[in-house]
Structure formats: C-alpha cells, structure tokens
Amino acid sequence: AQSVTQLDSHVSVSEGTPVLLRCNYSSSYSPSLFWYVQHPNKGLQLLLKYTSAATLVKGINGFEAEFKKSETSFHLTKPSAHMSDAAEYFCVVSDKDNFNKFYFGSGTKLNVKP
Amino acid sequence: DAGVIQSPRHEVTEMGQEVTLRCKPISGHNSLFWYRQTMMRGLELLIYFNNNVPIDDSGMPEDRFSAKMPNASFSTLKIQPSEPRDSAVYFCASIKSGGLAGELFFGEGSRLTVL
Numbered sequence: 001a002q003s004v005t006q007l008d009s010h011v012s013v014s015e016g017t018p019v020l021l022r023c024n025y026s027s028s029y030s031p032s033l034f035w036y037v038q039h040p041n042k043g044l045q046l047l048l049k050y051t052s053a054a055t056l057v058k059g060i061n062g063f064e065a066e067f068k069k070s071e072t073s074f075h076l077t078k079p080s081a082h083m084s085d086a087a088e089y090f091c092v093v094s095d096k097d098n099f100n101k102f103y104f105g106s107g108t109k110l111n112v113k114p
Numbered sequence: 115d116a117g118v119i120q121s122p123r124h125e126v127t128e129m130g131q132e133v134t135l136r137c138k139p140i141s142g143h144n145s146l147f148w149y150r151q152t153m154m155r156g157l158e159l160l161i162y163f164n165n166n167v168p169i170d171d172s173g174m175p176e177d178r179f180s181a182k183m184p185n186a187s188f189s190t191l192k193i194q195p196s197e198p199r200d201s202a203v204y205f206c207a208s209i210k211s212g213g214l215a216g217e218l219f220f221g222e223g224s225r226l227t228v229l
Contacts, residue, residue: 102159
C-alpha cells in the first residue's frame with residue numbers, strides 16, 4: 001500500500017518570505033502525486049499534480065513542487081507567501097493499480113504572519 | 115459547471131436521529147467518493163462508487179452508516195441512528211476516472227453536529 005508523510009503539522013512564515021511544505025511518500029513505482037489546499041470551511045482544491053511528466057510541476061497561485069524519486073519526496077514551495085495562502089495543505093498519492101485510490105497525508109497548516 | 119454540490123451545508127441533530135447527506139457530482143464524472151474529516155482522525159475515505167456501483171466500503175465505520183448511488187447524478191450517505199462521535203465534516207468528491215490519475219473535485223462539505 002502507498003503512504004504519505006507530511007513532515008510538519010504546522011508551518012508559520014512571514015508574508016513575503018518563502019514557503020516550504022514537506023511531503024514524503026512510499027511507493028514501489030512512480031506514483032501520481034498531488035497537492036490540495038483547503039481554506040477554512042471549504043472543500044479541498046487541487047493546487048498541482050505530478051503524473052510522470054516534468055519533475056518540476058507548476059500549480060496555481062505561484063506554487064510549485066518538485067518530484068524527487070531518489071528522495072521519495074514531493075515538497076511544495078512558493079517564493080513569496082501571501083496572507084491568502086493561509087490554509088491547510090494536503091499531499092496525496094494515487095495507486096497505480098487503482099487510479100481511484102487516493103492516499104492523503106495528515107495535512108500541514110500554513111500560518112502567514114503580517 | 116456548478117461543481118460538486120452537497121446538502122445540507124450544516125446539520126445539527128440529536129443522538130439517535132437519522133441523518134441523510136446528499137451529493138450531486140459533476141456531470142460526466144463516473145466515480146464518487148465520500149470522505150469524513152475530523153480533527154482527531156483527519157480525512158478518511160468512507161466509500162467510493164464507480165459507475166454507480168460501490169467498489170470499496172471498507173472505510174464505513176459500522177452498520178449505522180450506509181451509502182447509495184441510485185444514478186449518476188445523485189448519492190446519499192445515511193447515518194441511522196446517529197451518535198455524538200459521528201460529528202464531523204463529510205465531503206463528497208467526484209472524478210472522471212480512466213487512464214492517468216485525474217483530479218478529485220470536492221464539494222464544500224456537510225458539517226454534522228450530533229448532540
């Protein structure tokens with residue numbers, strides 16, 4: 001079975017500084033990987049996804065993530081945080097044998113200080 | 115497209131009452147998922163349907179929970195009888211499955227409080 005580990009449950013940054021949210025996955029093959037964002041009292045929204053094309057994936061709102069197979073990582077970054085980025089972020093891996101099986105990380109809450 | 119539509123957005127009920135949550139997936143999507151989100155357990159998959167057929171219900175907590183998908187545009191999640199520990203936000207999500215893994219589209223959730 002696949003699994004996802006989000007290394008930080010909470011991250012706090014100042015507005016205008018870089019954001020790094022860490023994600024490691026376990027998989028015996030090249031998986032499909034996703035980052036979702038959840039704003040308060042909202043559903044989850046896709047930020048970006050990796051499906052074995054370019055290893056550096058660009059998403060919405062200036063976010064990007066790099067797939068590193070050797071490190072089994074898929075960290076999410078943004079050069080400059082905005083107050084509106086404050087939300088919870090979920091790293092997700094899908095099952096190669098069953099593309100309807102999604103494994104969610106436990107989430108990282110991002111706090112952005114003015 | 116209106117996205118995944120869930121109702122009610124908020125439900126407050128008393129222990130022992132029946133609760134029915136509803137979901138309309140995005141038109142053309144052939145897989146539908148029910149998730150539950152709590153502070154303690156995070157996001158849990160309860161059940162998913164493919165082409166209206168339940169494929170994996172191993173996440174359904176117990177017999178008090180049941181889910182149906184009578185057609186491609188409607189699904190229900192029922193809890194009978196409800197208990198305080200069922201208090202959570204319940205999300206419905208849909209996807210057009212087939213080929214590479216696609217994007218899950220989530221509804222805004224139904225927040226259930228059982229007193």
